[in-house]
Amino acid sequence: MTRRWSLDRLATGGALAAWAALFWMLLVTGRTSLYLSSRTAWLIPVGAVLTTAAAAGRLATGRTDPPTSQKPPWGAGLLILPVVLALAAPPATLSSYAVGRRSSFGGAGIAATARAVAGPLDFVDVAAARSTRDALATLRRRSGERIFLEGFVTTPSNLGADELLLTRFIVTCCVADATSAQVRVVGVPPGSYDTDDWVRVTGRVYALGAEVLVVAEEVEAIPIPTSPYLTP
Amino acid sequence: MAARASAPPAVFGGLRAAWPVLLALSAAAVAIRLADPAGAAWLQNLLLVFLSLLVEAMPFVLVGAVVSAAIEVLVPASAFARIGSLPRSLQLPAAAAAGVAFPVCECGSVPVARRLARKGLAPGAAVTFMLAAPVVNPVVVASTFVAYRGREALGVMVIGRLALGFLVAIAAGWVIGAVTGSELLRVRGGSPREEEEERARWPRFFSHLGGDVVFMGRFLVVGAAIAAAIQTFVPQTFVDSVASTPVLGLLAMMALAFVMSLCSESDAFVAASFTAFGPAAQLAFLVFGPMVDLKLGALYLGTFRRQAVGTMIAVIAATTLAATLWLQVVVG
Numbered sequence: 001m002t003r004r005w006s007l008d009r010l011a012t013g014g015a016l017a018a019w020a021a022l023f024w025m026l027l028v029t030g031r032t033s034l035y036l037s038s039r040t041a042w043l044i045p046v047g048a049v050l051t052t053a054a055a056a057g058r059l060a061t062g063r064t065d066p067p068t069s070q071k072p073p074w075g076a077g078l079l080i081l082p083v084v085l086a087l088a089a090p091p092a093t094l095s096s097y098a099v100g101r102r103s104s105f106g107g108a109g110i111a112a113t114a115r116a117v118a119g120p121l122d123f124v125d126v127a128a129a130r131s132t133r134d135a136l137a138t139l140r141r142r143s144g145e146r147i148f149l150e151g152f153v154t155t156p157s158n159l160g161a162d163e164l165l166l167t168r169f170i171v172t173c174c175v176a177d178a179t180s181a182q183v184r185v186v187g188v189p190p191g192s193y194d195t196d197d198w199v200r201v202t203g204r205v206y207a208l209g210a211e212v213l214v215v216a217e218e219v220e221a222i223p224i225p226t227s228p229y230l231t232p
Numbered sequence: 233m234a235a236r237a238s239a240p241p242a243v244f245g246g247l248r249a250a251w252p253v254l255l256a257l258s259a260a261a262v263a264i265r266l267a268d269p270a271g272a273a274w275l276q277n278l279l280l281v282f283l284s285l286l287v288e289a290m291p292f293v294l295v296g297a298v299v300s301a302a303i304e305v306l307v308p309a310s311a312f313a314r315i316g317s318l319p320r321s322l323q324l325p326a327a328a329a330a331g332v333a334f335p336v337c338e339c340g341s342v343p344v345a346r347r348l349a350r351k352g353l354a355p356g357a358a359v360t361f362m363l364a365a366p367v368v369n370p371v372v373v374a375s376t377f378v379a380y381r382g383r384e385a386l387g388v389m390v391i392g393r394l395a396l397g398f399l400v401a402i403a404a405g406w407v408i409g410a411v412t413g414s415e416l417l418r419v420r421g422g423s424p425r426e427e428e429e430e431r432a433r434w435p436r437f438f439s440h441l442g443g444d445v446v447f448m449g450r451f452l453v454v455g456a457a458i459a460a461a462i463q464t465f466v467p468q469t470f471v472d473s474v475a476s477t478p479v480l481g482l483l484a485m486m487a488l489a490f491v492m493s494l495c496s497e498s499d500a501f502v503a504a505s506f507t508a509f510g511p512a513a514q515l516a517f518l519v520f521g522p523m524v525d526l527k528l529g530a531l532y533l534g535t536f537r538r539q540a541v542g543t544m545i546a547v548i549a550a551t552t553l554a555a556t557l558w559l560q561v562v563v564g
Binding site (some may be wrong): 004007009010011012013015016019022023026034035036040043044046047050051052057058060061071072073074075076077078079081082084085086087088089090092093095096097098100101102112172173174175176179192200232 | 281439464
């Protein structure tokens with residue numbers, strides 16, 4: 001009996017091919033960092049290879065003995081929908097909107113102990129100091145040191161005219177587990193930056209009581225970095 | 233010629249049936265362009281969380297489907313019948329221990345458990361494996377260690393998570409053990425006839441692989457959409473206020489784990505950020521979340537019968553709560 005193409009198999013192959021296309025696109029364009037942390041970025045090449053092989057295998061074995069199902073393949077369509085959304089929507093990162101919907105970073109174990117105490121201070125050190133005593137004590141010992149921070153601007157109403165909250169999201173696996181890290185920056189030219197503007201701050205960091213602040217020496221606008229999220 | 237005219241090639245006839253799906257997908261693409269997520273922060277947030285959950289979970293679903301298809305094609309049913317003949321007191325701990333050798337997150341273990349149950353493994357053992365694997369595998373143990381390194385509660389968190397993972401998975405498997413495979417598994421739609429009719433190894437392998445991915449994937453899409461919507465629209469202050477209710481703290485942390493739908497390999501870092509809560513409440517989050525969450529709930533409802541899902545969730549919740557209450561008394 002002549003074997004015919006099965007719609008079910010073609011649709012399944014199509015869904016797998018669509019996911020393969022998404023994984024390859026993320027890999028080629030470097031957009032992986034919009035969704036995953038550097039720790040889980042390896043999933044994208046693995047996903048690309050697996051979905052490509054699965055799609056090729058499903059399409060190569062797509063013929064069956066008639067009769068085959070003629071129902072619309074809604075299940076495969078639902079699986080293709082996220083791919084369509086990812087390709088149709090412009091690339092973006094989490095913004096100030098997400099800050100109020102996320103926990104604050106509290107990765108004390110990493111920030112306070114595992115990181116090099118003598119190394120340059122960064123956003124994770126500063127954020128950890130706001131949540132744990134050990135990290136705060138470490139930072140207090142290094143008060144007055146120069147620090148370089150990149151992040152986006154949030155401006156709550158309780159800040160002074162020359163202040164801003166510099167914010168960065170810390171992602172362990174994917175954006176769904178993002179926690180926010182914030183540090184108060186003082187000495188910023190009033191009215192220079194709007195919410196969600198990305199800036200690079202050069203300044204000196206101080207731990208005052210339980211508060212951490214950075215006295216800005218220079219603030220400059222920057223484009224959204226290629227890796228917008230930090231990994232603890 | 234006449235015969236050809238009356239029966240056009242199936243690929244063209246079949247494509248006609250695909251038109252509504254293609255039209256719906258095109259409409260979705262146009263709608264998202266018109267909505268302009270860049271100008272609507274909530275939509276941008278919703279899409280980012282939704283897509284990130286799926287981009288991370290889909291490779292694990294694929295790995296699970298590959299393992300599941302390999303079990304179907306390569307392992308004879310008699311192998312599972314032999315395991316099934318062991319006493320339940322041995323089967324369940326062995327199934328939980330097998331989870332140690334399966335380092336994928338929860339989305340990957342569901343298709344494998346389904347396949348194991350279909351091949352004749354005792355339903356209780358399949359469920360025990362499915363629930364234990366995402367909690368007790370070495371990657372998760374290592375991530376829990378890293379997240380709590382430097383804290384006093386390190387030992388409690390790592391050993392407690394491992395021990396509670398075993399305990400809760402075995403308890404759920406024990407209760408589910410009373411049902412048969414057909415009472416556990418939901419009857420699947422689609423065209424299983426085509427799968428069953430395939431005789432050659434590779435077509436059978438790809439039939440099962442593709443079938444599992446589409447079957448599991450659509451429930452994953454629904455679960456991820458709900459989790460993303462909650463992460464987008466529910467303010468953290470509300471979540472914190474619920475979670476900090478003293479008497480309901482443990483339940484609230486379990487509810488939070490359910491809503492957030494985090495991968496078991498990353499949830500320890502989020503749990504560690506709840507510094508206001510003691511180790512017991514954080515353990516409730518870390519044990520309950522990888523076994524029951526929104527995206528898994530959708531996967532379970534697509535895989536198992538409703539009654540079995542209800543029983544499983546009730547046992548997981550009750551055992552987690554009882555064990556963490558006891559821990560709260562002992563360690564705080």
